[in-house]
């Protein structure tokens with residue numbers, strides 16, 4: 001399908017990728033553009049943001065990129081106003097930034113606990129805080145927050161700060177969805193299960209002896225027998241952001257190969 005997002009503008013926070021290949025945010029940004037959206041790619045890492053934007057341009061899409069720290073309100077405010085200046089509007093806000101901060105409650109430092117809350121939760125609050133007034137004025141908009149299956153299930157990793165922050169993202173999503181439903185703004189979350197993105201090769205080290213062991217164990221944990229890909233998340237995001245999902249709001253959708261119903 002093409003043009004499901006024609007004439008829409010998408011603002012994607014965390015649209016780069018933690019390494020070579022496809023992260024969830026990078027795939028979502030490209031998937032939005034393939035459906036006709038103009039895409040502003042935002043990332044802390046300028047090179048990663050530029051790479052995603054270049055892919056879109058190379059496919060004859062429309063895109064721009066910028067750097068920002070999504071935990072910083074001045075940065076977020078500037079990105080929102082620059083996006084509106086450049087593209088005229090924001091129809092889709094996609095909050096992808098997230099960090100699997102490891103450490104049980106007895107081990108994790110207060111600093112790392114706070115970092116998880118800032119990167120995973122405050123980021124979503126700030127992006128919505130500055131985009132929603134614009135959407136409210138236009139009486140339309142779709143917000144897609146990337147949560148995690150860890151927000152509703154223990155999935156085997158000792159990262160309670162991550163799990164707690166993602167649980168909060170779920171509830172933030174549903175409460176904001178209700179508050180703004182009558183303004184034509186839909187707010188949904190995706191809860192990815194185990195996804196094979198570059199991020200996992202950087203952040204899950206210490207849990208497994210080597211990469212092969214990690215991939216085998218993660219594949220085996222999923223009822224369908226394999227981890228998801230960034231495209232599984234991106235395809236769900238395109239649907240939730242599109243008018244096809246116009247009657248869907250406040251949902252936290254597991255995209256997890258059935259893992260949430262097995263645990």
Ligand SMILES: NC(=O)c1ccc[n+]([C@@H]2O[C@H](COP(=O)([O-])OP(=O)(O)OC[C@H]3O[C@@H](n4cnc5c(N)ncnc54)[C@H](O)[C@@H]3O)[C@@H](O)[C@H]2O)c1
Pocket residue numbers: 013014015016017018019022023024025026042043044045048068069070071096097098099100119146147148149191192193194195196197198199200
């Ligand atoms: N991969 C999985 O198995 C999995 C499972 C569940 C949920 N998730 C969620 O998916 C999302 C990320 O997936 P991904 O594969 O795209 O990860 P990723 O790390 O490849 O992409 C996140 C991007 O965010 C950027 N970023 C980090 N901190 C930032 C900040 N403060 N400001 C702006 N940009 C920042 C990074 O540079 C990176 O490019 C996270 O929310 C994560 O919790 C992933």
